[in-house]
Amino acid sequence: MNIGKKSVSFKPERDIPPLDGKVILVTGGNIGLGKQCVLEYARHRPAQIWLATRNLDKAKAAVEGIQKQLPSPAPIKLLEMDLSSLESVKKAASTFSAESDRLDILMLNAGIMAAPPGLTKDGYELQFGTNYVGHALLAKLLLPVLEKTASGPGADVRIIMLSSHGHMYAPKPEGIRFDTLKTKADALGPYGRYGQSKLAMILWVRQMAKLYPQFTLSSIHPGVVRTNLMNNATGSPLVIRILGKIANRVVTPVDQGARNQLWASVAKDVKSGEYYEPVGIGGTATDHGKDEDLAKELWGWTEKELEGYAT
Numbered sequence: 001m002n003i004g005k006k007s008v009s010f011k012p013e014r015d016i017p018p019l020d021g022k023v024i025l026v027t028g029g030n031i032g033l034g035k036q037c038v039l040e041y042a043r044h045r046p047a048q049i050w051l052a053t054r055n056l057d058k059a060k061a062a063v064e065g066i067q068k069q070l071p072s073p074a075p076i077k078l079l080e081m082d083l084s085s086l087e088s089v090k091k092a093a094s095t096f097s098a099e100s101d102r103l104d105i106l107m108l109n110a111g112i113m114a115a116p117p118g119l120t121k122d123g124y125e126l127q128f129g130t131n132y133v134g135h136a137l138l139a140k141l142l143l144p145v146l147e148k149t150a151s152g153p154g155a156d157v158r159i160i161m162l163s164s165h166g167h168m169y170a171p172k173p174e175g176i177r178f179d180t181l182k183t184k185a186d187a188l189g190p191y192g193r194y195g196q197s198k199l200a201m202i203l204w205v206r207q208m209a210k211l212y213p214q215f216t217l218s219s220i221h222p223g224v225v226r227t228n229l230m231n232n233a234t235g236s237p238l239v240i241r242i243l244g245k246i247a248n249r250v251v252t253p254v255d256q257g258a259r260n261q262l263w264a265s266v267a268k269d270v271k272s273g274e275y276y277e278p279v280g281i282g283g284t285a286t287d288h289g290k291d292e293d294l295a296k297e298l299w300g301w302t303e304k305e306l307e308g309y310a311t
């Protein structure tokens, strides 16, 4: 943890610059941290915000709520996408690419935590497939538009992965147990699987930052934030209810929690490839999260898995 280190002071209303002309895509933007980011961006008037969601009805209601908080309507478009289906991710990426010729901020925010054992539609372990593989494919398919944006004048392309301090629960000593990524057999338990998926996001950011120096990439932990994330966690319903009640009293409210990812999307002092614990404190990943060989190995595995998906 970041004990003893001082968080960066970041106030979205003060520190997000005007976003004129910028195009932003937020996954999981209908609720929780993602919705808060959409609201904060909307206040700074970008050209377009794309809110990627697997539930259009919930997202429409969320957008109505956001618009009510603004002095005038912001340009927010919905993009249907289920991260647990690579076909759905592919469709979303091609819809986006057909309609937008730039992408300045890609906020890979959606996620699930401690879900019961299961597989995505393509046969990946449910949390790994949703949190990591789906986002890795989305970014891969959006590379042409990201690269085009980065080559333009005054470009500042940001890619942010919502990881977690929970990456410390990734399996030891391996970090990534490649034999568990395509099976329902629950060798790691719900938090081990969550930790593994969140470690993968940190490692992907490290490797991608090396390969694509024209972008600024970061992975972040938002803090322990009051959202719906616990609602789908597996375990004893009573324990989860009690934990949820305790958490609701002590955890960070969502407007505070969203600050780290907002900071990572605009601040000048973000170091590409780094993992940040709130807010703006780098260097806090576990040894696995700093393991460059593991990052390379995971990148190779991911490229092989997604090679049928052209950019």
Ligand SMILES: NC(=O)c1ccc[n+]([C@@H]2O[C@H](COP(=O)([O-])OP(=O)(O)OC[C@H]3O[C@@H](n4cnc5c(N)ncnc54)[C@H](O)[C@@H]3O)[C@@H](O)[C@H]2O)c1
Binding pocket: 027, 028, 029, 030, 031, 032, 033, 034, 053, 054, 081, 082, 083, 084, 109, 110, 111, 112, 113, 130, 162, 163, 164, 165, 221, 222, 223, 224, 225, 226, 227, 228, 229, 230
């Ligand atoms: N809340 C915390 O304390 C905390 C701590 C560490 C990390 N995080 C991370 O922050 C991110 C946002 O979480 P949150 O706390 O706002 O939780 P949340 O449950 O409020 O929001 C999660 C979002 O992800 C979306 N999502 C889930 N599965 C999806 C799928 N298959 N396809 C598309 N979208 C899907 C949900 O619809 C929702 O919009 C997650 O990646 C989470 O792991 C949160």
